[in-house]
Amino acid sequence: MKKRYYFDHNATTPVRPEVLDAMLPYLTEKYGNASSVHSFGRDARHAMEKSREIVATLINADPEEIYFTGCGTESDNIALTGTMTSARDGKNRLITSKVEHSAIMNTAAKLKHDGFQITYIGVDEYCRTDINQLKNVIDNNTALVSIMHGNNETGVLQNIEEAAKIAHSAGAVFHTDAVQSAGKIPIDVKKMGIDMLSMSGHKLNAPKGIGVLYIKKGLKITPLTYGGSHERGIRPGTENVAGIVALAKAVDLAMQDMENEAVTISALRDRLESEIEHVVSNVLFNGRGVPRLPGTSNISFPGVDGEALLFSMDIEGVAASTGSACTTGEVEPSHVLVAMGREPKTAQSSLRFSMGWGTTDAGVDHILNRLPVVLNRLRSISGGI
Numbered sequence: 001m002k003k004r005y006y007f008d009h010n011a012t013t014p015v016r017p018e019v020l021d022a023m024l025p026y027l028t029e030k031y032g033n034a035s036s037v038h039s040f041g042r043d044a045r046h047a048m049e050k051s052r053e054i055v056a057t058l059i060n061a062d063p064e065e066i067y068f069t070g071c072g073t074e075s076d077n078i079a080l081t082g083t084m085t086s087a088r089d090g091k092n093r094l095i096t097s098k099v100e101h102s103a104i105m106n107t108a109a110k111l112k113h114d115g116f117q118i119t120y121i122g123v124d125e126y127c128r129t130d131i132n133q134l135k136n137v138i139d140n141n142t143a144l145v146s147i148m149h150g151n152n153e154t155g156v157l158q159n160i161e162e163a164a165k166i167a168h169s170a171g172a173v174f175h176t177d178a179v180q181s182a183g184k185i186p187i188d189v190k191k192m193g194i195d196m197l198s199m200s201g202h203k204l205n206a207p208k209g210i211g212v213l214y215i216k217k218g219l220k221i222t223p224l225t226y227g228g229s230h231e232r233g234i235r236p237g238t239e240n241v242a243g244i245v246a247l248a249k250a251v252d253l254a255m256q257d258m259e260n261e262a263v264t265i266s267a268l269r270d271r272l273e274s275e276i277e278h279v280v281s282n283v284l285f286n287g288r289g290v291p292r293l294p295g296t297s298n299i300s301f302p303g304v305d306g307e308a309l310l311f312s313m314d315i316e317g318v319a320a321s322t323g324s325a326c327t328t329g330e331v332e333p334s335h336v337l338v339a340m341g342r343e344p345k346t347a348q349s350s351l352r353f354s355m356g357w358g359t360t361d362a363g364v365d366h367i368l369n370r371l372p373v374v375l376n377r378l379r380s381i382s383g384g385i
C-alpha cells in the first residue's frame with residue numbers, strides 16, 4: 001500500500017500504544033461502574049481519582065477542580081452556558097473572540113438567541129486578539145470572557161494572562177478553550193488567572209470521547225444536563241473510566257515529553273515552511289512570526305482552490321486540512337483567516353498542516369516533493385499564478 005503521511009494532528013491524533021495499554025484493562029477485566037460500592041466499582045473509582053490528580057498536575061489545578069466530560073465541545077458548552085445562565089446581579093454579557101472554534105461560536109450564537117448580549121473581539125493580521133479592544137468594551141455587565149489559548153487553524157497563541165486580568169478587573173469570569181494547547185505547551189491556571197479551561201483527550205493522543213473542564217474552586221455554574229451526582233452534578237452520567245485512564249496516561253506522557261516534543265515539532269514545522277518558500281512561488285504564511293503552537297502551519301497558496309489542493313495532496317498521500325466550512329452546500333472561507341484580514345479568495349486557497357507525535361522528516365520531505373507538482377498543475381488549470 002502507498003505510504004500515507006498524517007498532517008492533521010489538530011483534527012485528531014493517534015492513540016499512543018502506551019495509552020491503549022493503560023486503558024484496555026478498564027474495558028475488559030476492570031469494567032466496574034465508578035459509583036458502585038463493591039470492589040469492581042472501587043477499582044474503577046480509584047483509577048478515576050488517580051487520573052484526576054494527573055490531569056490536575058498538567059495545569060496546576062487541584063484534583064477537585066477537574067470535571068470529566070465527553071469532549072472539548074461539551075466542556076465549552078458547560079463553561080459558557082453554565083456561567084451565563086447562573087450569572088448574578090443581572091449580568092448578561094459574554095465577550096469572546098472572532099477566531100474561536102465552532103464549539104464556542106455556536107454556543108455563543110445560541111446564547112444570543114436566548115437573549116444574552118455577545119461581543120466579539122477582533123484579531124490583528126497575525127491572529128492575535130486585540131487586547132485594547134477587550135479593555136475598551138468590557139463593563140460591569142460582563143459575566144464572562146472566553147478567549148481561546150491556541151488557535152486551531154493558525155496555532156497562534158493568545159495573550160490569555162492579559163485577557164484574564166482585564167476580565168477580573170470588571171468582575172467577570174475568565175474561560176479559555178485550551179483544546180489545542182493543553183499537553184503541548186505549559187499551562188498554569190493559577191499563574192495565568194484562568195477560572196475555567198476546556199481540554200479534549202483526542203487532541204493529545206488519547207481516544208475520542210473524553211474531555212475535561214477545569215472549574216476554579218468556589219465558582220458556581222449551572223449544569224446543562226441532569227441526572228446522578230457524577231462529577232459533582234456538573235456532568236451527570238456514568239463516567240467513561242477507560243477514557244479517563246487513557247487521558248491521564250496521555251497527559252503523563254505529554255508532561256514527560258513536552259519540552260523535547262516542542263523543540264522537535266517546531267523544527268519540523270519551521271523546515272516545512274522555510275523550504276516551501278524555496279520550492280513554491282507566491283505563498284503566504286498565516287500567523288508565522290508570532291508565538292504559535294509548535295506543530296501548526298497554515299499557508300495560503302493564491303491561485304488555487306484549497307479544497308482541490310486538499311484532495312490532490314490526499315491522492316499524493318498527504319492528509320492535511322482546510323479551515324473552510326461547508327454550510328448550505330457552499331464552501332465558506334475560514335472565519336479565522338477572514339478575521340485576520342485575508343481576502344475570502346485567498347483564505348479559500350489555504351491549507352493547514354498540523355504535526356505531532358509520530359510526525360517525521362520523511363513526511364515533510366514528501367510534502368516538499370509533491371506540493372510543487374500538485375500546485376503547478378492546479379495553478380495551470382485555474383490560470384492562476
Ligand SMILES: Cc1ncc(COP(=O)(O)O)c(C=O)c1O
Nearest residue numbers: 071072073101103152179180200
Ligand atoms: C480549539 C478547539 N476547541 C474545541 C474543539 C472541540 O473539541 P472536541 O472535538 O473534543 O469536541 C476543537 C476541536 O477541533 C478545537 O480545536
